Amino acid sequence: MNQKDDHVSLNSPIPWVGPSGLSGFISSISPTSLALKAFQPDQPNIQANYIKVMLGPERDFLFHGSVRLIDGGIPEFIVDDDHLPILHDLLGQIRKNQHIEICQHDDVESSDKYTGFQDIQFTPEALPELDINQLDTASSLLGRRFDFPILITGMTGGVDKGTLINSRLAALAAEYNIPMGVGSQRIALDNPDYANIFHVKRQHPGIFLMGNLGFAQLRAANYLDLCQRAVDMIEADALAIHLNVIQEAIQVEGDRSFLGALDRLAKLCEELSVPVIVKEVGSGISANTARRLFEVGVSVIDVGGRGGTSWGYIEGLRSSSPQTKSLANSFRDWGIPTAFAVCAARHELPQASLIATGGIRDGLTVAKAVALGANFAGIGLPFLRAALLSEQELHNQMEVYVRGLKIAMIGSGCRSLSELKQKICLGHPMQRHFEQIVTAKGSY
Numbered sequence: 132m133n134q135k136d137d138h139v140s141l142n143s144p145i146p147w148v149g150p151s152g153l154s155g156f157i158s159s160i161s162p163t164s165l166a167l168k169a170f171q172p173d174q175p176n177i178q179a180n181y182i183k184v185m186l187g188p189e190r191d192f193l194f195h196g197s198v199r200l201i202d203g204g205i206p207e208f209i210v211d212d213d214h215l216p217i218l219h220d221l222l223g224q225i226r227k228n229q230h231i232e233i234c235q236h237d238d239v240e241s242s243d244k245y246t247g248f249q250d251i252q253f254t255p256e257a258l259p260e261l262d263i264n265q266l267d268t269a270s271s272l273l274g275r276r277f278d279f280p281i282l283i284t285g286m287t288g289g290v291d292k293g294t295l296i297n298s299r300l301a302a303l304a305a306e307y308n309i310p311m312g313v314g315s316q317r318i319a320l321d322n323p324d325y326a327n328i329f330h331v332k333r334q335h336p337g338i339f340l341m342g343n344l345g346f347a348q349l350r351a352a353n354y355l356d357l358c359q360r361a362v363d364m365i366e367a368d369a370l371a372i373h374l375n376v377i378q379e380a381i382q383v384e385g386d387r388s389f390l391g392a393l394d395r396l397a398k399l400c401e402e403l404s405v406p407v408i409v410k411e412v413g414s415g416i417s418a419n420t421a422r423r424l425f426e427v428g429v430s431v432i433d434v435g436g437r438g439g440t441s442w443g444y445i446e447g448l449r450s451s452s453p454q455t456k457s458l459a460n461s462f463r464d465w466g467i468p469t470a471f472a473v474c475a476a477r478h479e480l481p482q483a484s485l486i487a488t489g490g491i492r493d494g495l496t497v498a499k500a501v502a503l504g505a506n507f508a509g510i511g512l513p514f515l516r517a518a519l520l521s522e523q524e525l526h527n528q529m530e531v532y533v534r535g536l537k538i539a540m541i542g543s544g545c546r547s548l549s550e551l552k553q554k555i556c557l558g559h560p561m562q563r564h565f566e567q568i569v570t571a572k573g574s575y
C-alpha cells in the first residue's frame with residue numbers, strides 16, 4: 132500500500148449529508164479524502180459534489196469535491212484542493228480526541244517499559260538522622276523555585292475534554308507549586324475558538340505554564356509569529372517545541388520533512404519573548420543533539436526517552452492499514468531509554484537545565500531521575516488518566532509520587548535533592564564492593 136492511500140480509521144463513524152437527500156457515515160479519512168458509507172443500501176452509486184460532515188453540535192465541515200470508487204467498490208469523496216485546509220482541521224480535531232481515547236483505554240507504552248532506571252538503585256542508609264517532614268524537595272527551573280522536581284508534561288486535551296483536563300491539571304500545579312505544560316496549541320492557532328481550552332491562567336494565574344508547538348510548525352513561513360501568538364494566547368512563561376520524528380513519520384497525516392529545524396530554532400531562541408524548551412516525546416535526545424540544541428540558545432531540554440508512552444505505536448492503532456500497524460509495532464520500543472538519555476546529557480552539559488520524561492511512574496523513579504542529573508522529572512500518561520477521572524484522583528496520584536520521593540530520600544539518607552547523586556549505584560547496592568571482596572579472597 133502506498134502511504135498516501137493510508138487512512139485514519141474511525142471507531143465511531145461520523146455522519147454526513149449530501150445533495151438530493153443522500154446521507155451516511157464516514158468510515159475512515161485520509162489527508163485528501165473521506166470513505167463514505169451510505170445509510171440506505173439503495174444508494175450504492177453515490178454521486179455528490181459536496182458533503183457536510185457533522186462532528187458534533189455546531190461543528191459542521193462542508194467539503195466540495197467528487198466521488199470515486201476505490202478498491203472493493205467503496206465510495207470515496209475526494210476533497211477539492213481548496214477545501215483541504217478544512218479537511219486538515221477536521222482531521223486535527225479527530226486526531227486529538229483519538230489520542231485521548233487510545234491513551235485512556237489501551238496499553239500504549241513501550242512493550243517492556245524499560246527506561247534504564249530499573250538498572251540503578253540507591254544505597255540505603257539505615258541511620259539517616261533525618262525527619263521526613265524536614266526534607267528539602269525544592270528544585271528550580273528558569274529562575275523559578277518549585278516545591279517538587281515534578282513537571283506535568285504537556286498533553287493534548289482534545290477539543291471535547293481539553294478544557295476539563297487542563298483545568299484539573301492546572302489546579303494540581305497550583306496546589307503543589309509545580310510547573311505545567313499544555314499540549315500542542317496548533318489547533319487554537321488554526322482556529323481561535325479553541326484558545327479557551329488552554330486558558331488555565333484565568334483560574335490559576337500564579338502557575339508556571341509552558342506553551343507547546345511541534346517542530347513541524349517551524350516550517351511555516353510565519354513560524355516566529357505563530358510561536359509568539361502561542362505564548363501570548365496563554366501568557367506562557369516558556370514555549371516548548373516538541374520533536375516527534377517517529378510519530379510524524381508513521382502518522383497517516385503526519386509531516387515528513389524536518390529540514391531546517393535547527394536554524395529556525397536558533398532564530399526562535401533569539402526572537403521569542405520567553406525561553407525556549409525543546410522536548411522529545413519518547414525517542415530520547417542524544418548527548419550530541421542536546422549540545423547542538425544548547426549551542427543555538429535552547430534554554431531547557433526534556434530528553435523525552437523510551438520506556439513510557441510510545442507515540443509511533445499509537446499512530447499504528449489509529450491507522451486502517453495493516454502495513455502501517457506492523458511498522459508501528461516494530462517502532463514501539465524505539466529510542467534512548469530515559470535514564471541513559473538524561474545521564475548522557477548531564478555528562479555532556481554540566482550546567483544545562485534538563486528534564487527527564489518518559490516512563491516515570493513513581494516517586495522512587497523521580498528520585499533516580501534527579502540523581503542522574505535531571506532538574507525535573509516529567510510525567511504524562513498517568514496524570515492524563517487521573518485527570519480524566521477527577522481532581523481528587525490527580526491529587527491522590529501526586530501524593531503517592533511525593534511520598535515515594537521522600538521515602539527514597541530518607542531511605543538513602545539525603546536531606547536535599549542534590550545529595551541523591553552520591554547515593555546511586557548500578558545493580559544492587561554494595562554489589563561492586565561484594566564482587567571486589569569475593570574476587571580478592573578467591574585469589575589467595
Ligand SMILES: Cc1cc2nc3c(=O)[nH]c(=O)nc-3n(C[C@H](O)[C@H](O)[C@H](O)COP(=O)(O)O)c2cc1C
Binds near residue numbers: 285315438488491511
Ligand atoms: C494524551 C497525550 C497527549 C500528548 N500530547 C502532547 C502534545 O500535544 N505535545 C507534546 O509536546 N507532548 C505531548 N504528549 C507527550 C508527553 O508530553 C510526554 O512527552 C510523553 O507522553 C512521555 O511521557 P509519559 O511516558 O510519562 O507519558 C502527550 C502525551 C499524552 C499521554
